Amino acid sequence: MSLPSMKDVEPRQLTLESEFKFRCHKGVKCFTKCCSSISILLTPYDIVRMKTRLGISSEEFLDKYTYMEFDEKSSHPLVRLKMLDDNEKKCPFVTDEGCTIYTDRPANCRYYPVGQGIMRKGTNEEPVNAEFYFFIKEPHCLGYQEDTDWTIKSWKDDQEVSLYDDMNREWKEIQLRRDPFGKNLDSNKQAQIYTASFDMDRFRRFVFERKFLDIFEIDKEEIEIIKTDDVALMKLGFRYVKYLLMLEETLKVKEKYLKEK
Numbered sequence: 001m002s003l004p005s006m007k008d009v010e011p012r013q014l015t016l017e018s019e020f021k022f023r024c025h026k027g028v029k030c031f032t033k034c035c036s037s038i039s040i041l042l043t044p045y046d047i048v049r050m051k052t053r054l055g056i057s058s059e060e061f062l063d064k065y066t067y068m069e070f071d072e073k074s075s076h077p078l079v080r081l082k083m084l085d086d087n088e089k090k091c092p093f094v095t096d097e098g099c100t101i102y103t104d105r106p107a108n109c110r111y112y113p114v115g116q117g118i119m120r121k122g123t124n125e126e127p128v129n130a131e132f133y134f135f136i137k138e139p140h141c142l143g144y145q146e147d148t149d150w151t152i153k154s155w156k157d158d159q160e161v162s163l164y165d166d167m168n169r170e171w172k173e174i175q176l177r178r179d180p181f182g183k184n185l186d187s188n189k190q191a192q193i194y195t196a197s198f199d200m201d202r203f204r205r206f207v208f209e210r211k212f213l214d215i216f217e218i219d220k221e222e223i224e225i226i227k228t229d230d231v232a233l234m235k236l237g238f239r240y241v242k243y244l245l246m247l248e249e250t251l252k253v254k255e256k257y258l259k260e261k
Contacts, residue, residue: 009115010135016153020135022113023146026098030142034112035094040081042066044197044237045167046106047079048230053104058201065092068194075184076175077194081106107164113141114155116165120176129173131165167231170238171197177247189244196237196244200230203237217252 025031042050051061066079083089093101099109107116115134133152137144156162185193195203206212207226218236226233239250 008136008138010137012134014114014133014135014152016133016151016156018133018152020144020150020152020155021147022143022150022155023148024143028142028146030140032094032096032098033140034138035091035099035109036083036088038083038089038091040091040106040108042079042081042106042198043164043168044171044200044234045164045231047198048200048234049104050101050106052230053101058199062199070190071175074175074178075190077190077197079194079198107161107168110159110161110164111156112136113138113143114152118169118172118176129176167234170235174238174241174245174247177245192244193241196240197234200233200237204233207233207236215253215257217254 047058047061047066050065051058054061056064062079065082067082069078069080070076071078081091084092091099093099093105099105113136115136116131117134118129118131121128121130150158156165195206204226213223222232222236226236242248242250
């Protein structure tokens with residue numbers, strides 16, 4: 001997610017039926033100001049869309065446009081968009097005319113000025129992951145003064161963000177799962193999670209050029225699909241991350257490999 005100042009977050013949870021007025025267009029004086037001096041967390045699906053749009057490998061995209069950090073509580077690797085090194089710290093994809101990758105912009109850019117989060121409720125035996133929404137009202141933003149009416153649902157539909165939610169949900173749920181004893185991940189496991197989550201081209205080589213397919217039972221049809229389909233490979237990556245974190249038995253080890261060990 002992007003990180004608005006807490007003073008700019010309206011302190012109430014919204015539902016899909018919550019109403020608001022907003023419109024962003026070139027005619028408002030603040031146009032593109034929300035694209036500077038921000039911290040945007042990129043999801044795996046964001047990266048697939050953006051690197052495909054730019055026609056570059058995931059490795060090149062990550063190296064050129066992002067930086068990595070680690071979540072303080074879970075020690076999971078995270079990826080943030082790298083701003084330009086100028087006075088305004090602009091997004092590298094924004095111009096005076098707007099976003100140059102608009103149709104493939106990240107989920108958090110689509111949601112703005114709405115924020116979206118997910119929390120874990122219930123018990124350890126029966127956890128429930130609940131999504132929620134909130135308004136981000138930054139002082140520079142004049143879009144709230146416009147007269148276009150929305151609900152959270154109609155805004156999501158207009159911004160075509162539901163697909164991103166569907167693609168990102170499993171990854172977000174993984175971020176809520178932490179070691180019950182509070183242990184940090186070792187650097188090797190962090191590197192594997194980073195690759196399986198964000199670097200699809202490197203992960204594809206790992207799957208096909210290392211012992212991955214000798215160890216795990218993967219359906220032949222899925223093997224053919226992930227040779228070229230980054231989204232399918234991303235979903236396999238989520239299963240592998242869950243396996244690494246011992247959250248669920250998402251991958252089955254081949255009997256032959258177990259006997260050889």
